[in-house]
Amino acid sequence: MGSVFSKNKAKSINYSDVIVSFIVVAVIGLIIIPLPSSILDFLLIVNITIGINVLLITLFTKNVLEFSTFPTLLLITTMFRLGLNISSTRLVLTKGSAGHVIDAFANVVAGNNYIVGAVIFVIITIVQIVVVTNGASRVSEVSARFTLDAMPGKQMAIDADLNAGIISEEEAKKRRKDLQREASFFGAMDGASKFVKGDAIAGIIITLINLIGGILIFSMGQGMGVVEALDKFGKLSIGDGLVSQIPSLLISVSSGIIVTRSDDNNTFGDAIKTDLxxxxxxxxxxxxxxxxxxxxxxxxxxxxxxxxxxxxxxxxxxxxxxxxxxxxxxxxxxxxxxxxxxxxxxxxxxxxxxQVEPISIEIGYALISMTDESLDNSLMKQIINIRKQCAHELGVLLTPIRIRDNLQLNPNDYCIKIKGNEVGRGDIYPQKYMIINPENEQLAFNGIPTKEPAFGLDALWIDEQDRELADLQGATLVEPVTVIATHLKEVIYSNTAELLGRQEVKHLLEGIKDKYNVVIDELIPEIMRLGEVQKVLQNLLKEQIPINDLVTILETLADFGTTTKDSEVLTEHVRQSLKRTIVKQYLGNDHTLRVITLHPEVEELVSKSIQKTTTGSIPILKPEIITKIFDSLSRSHHQLVGENVTHVILASPNMRLIFRKLISYNFPDLAVLSLNEIPNEVAIETVGMVSLDQDE
CATH class of the missing domain: 1.20.58 (Methane Monooxygenase Hydroxylase; Chain G, domain 1)
Incomplete structure (x- = not known):
């Protein structure tokens, strides 16, 4: 069925080509072969019909590519009119008559007065040449120039859409072809508009030839009076001119319409309706x-x-x-x-x-305006920055943080939840500013007393008009959005290990697999399972050690994972491989590591108290011993904090993890390092000691 249809279509196309070829040759034949007046009348009506049809087509065309044959059609219709002009001139000069159509135009349009007809003919010709044709010619010239200049940019845009996957290869080919057709169309119209102008000029010349030639031939050769010949051939010349110039004017208007159309995929009527x-x-x-x-x-x-x-x-x-x-x-x-x-x-x-979100924020209705993404400093943008900072500093890709409004909260309250459980809360006043006095002095402001939620510092909410005065007095000014963002960041950094699940670890490994697939394929699942790798990474994050050097971590696990499956032991091996990463965050300005050491008696007591459980090794000490250790550590720690000295606790390798577990609740931010985790080039300075003797 499809093949039969294709053959029939091919035959119809061939017949169309043959018919068009005969018509074009016949147009040329009009110039040579004399026509009887009856056939001339029929062809003049066809000429007018073609003009009306072309004008209507341009009005209903949505873009120039729908009528891309217009330049060629313009040439053929021009030759057709010139052929009819020559045929009518031949009849006028030989028989003194040119058929009923020309007589009708001479008598009806000209009003039986060839002077009136001449005036109308001149007006139509001037309008066509001066107004329509010149304007259309200029528009065609500019359009052709702009279209050619814009072609490289449009071709690059097509290639960009193709590379981005927005369009297919077939659509790209079609767009390139349409672009070439459009450029060819405007280039052709730039020259084709000259046909119409030449046709109008030729019409004037032929009209004058009919008038002068008819008067001379019939007054001198046929014995007709000059006045009678002037009246007769004046009407015939004007009728012949009008019957050719009116279709020519229609074609001229059509060319002006099609070159001035914008490519808006609307017909002229729809565009006019929309615009007017x-x-x-x-x-x-x-x-x-x-x-x-x-x-x-x-x-x-x-x-x-x-x-x-x-x-x-x-x-x-x-x-x-x-x-x-x-x-x-x-x-x-x-x-x-x-x-x-x-x-x-x-x-x-x-x-x-x-299912609960890994991390989320719930806000009261008074804080909803802070989530507006159009603001320069919105809560949404702050959260995006926190996620980027967490990825850069800790090496963890957090899941998107959901913000919900909660009508059960007070209007100015918010709470931060991890896996559905509240881990932080605060109150925010969007139209005020929080001030924190670093020297703990009383500031003379009328405000709302509060606690800075991230660090628990005393603070005050003040109005906008007191902002400059507070700044002059040395108070720390914090915007409402920054208060929430700072609190959220601290919560995330304190609970990163809990937020790192197996799915997140899988994403991290997939992110480096293209470059380091060898170590990943060797480690998982032959040596360790994904969950075992997750446990080691969580142990590192619990002590604020970044995991952005995943390659070193995985290679260390591959080296020692064949000898032990204990996550705590493997974590200690990884820490030793990351020694430079661990130590650099605790070095002073002079690149010296200040440490608080453990008295040998303390190390001996702690080492003898180690007990193995299903959750790992834990120290079991008498309460009075733990109190003495904490008191000694507290004195040294608070003294160094008061002096703004960065410091850590230094322990032997087999004691590091146990002592860290012992002090983790009372001193969560105090790092415990072992001797194996300090590079040889780092200088160590002892600034304190933990002992059981209260005098030391």
């Missing part, structure tokens, strides 16, 4: 102005009143249409909302709908 009748208010104003003019004495009232009523009616109908459109949009939005609610109800019972 875009607002009912404009129609109302026009109707009012025309009505006022009709009331002026001396002006014809009825025409102005009729046109005013027409524009008033148009404005009324446009207003009603706008209301209907608004109602339709409202109904459409309601339908979409209903569909969304139905979809939510359908998804209500899905597993993902009641």
């Amino acid at each position: 009748f875009r607002s009912p208010m404009i129609s109302y104003i026009v109707a009012t102005v025309l009505l006022m003019i009709s009331l002026v004495p001396g002006f014809p009232k009825l025409p102005f009143f009729i046109v005013s009523a027409v524009f008033g009616t148009i404005g009324y109908r446009m207003k009603a249409q706008e209301k209907n459109e608004e109602q339709r949009l409202i109904e459409q939005r309601q339908a979409l909302t209903l569909m969304q609610k139905e979809k939510e109800l359908e998804e209500e019972d899905s597993v993902s709908s009641f």
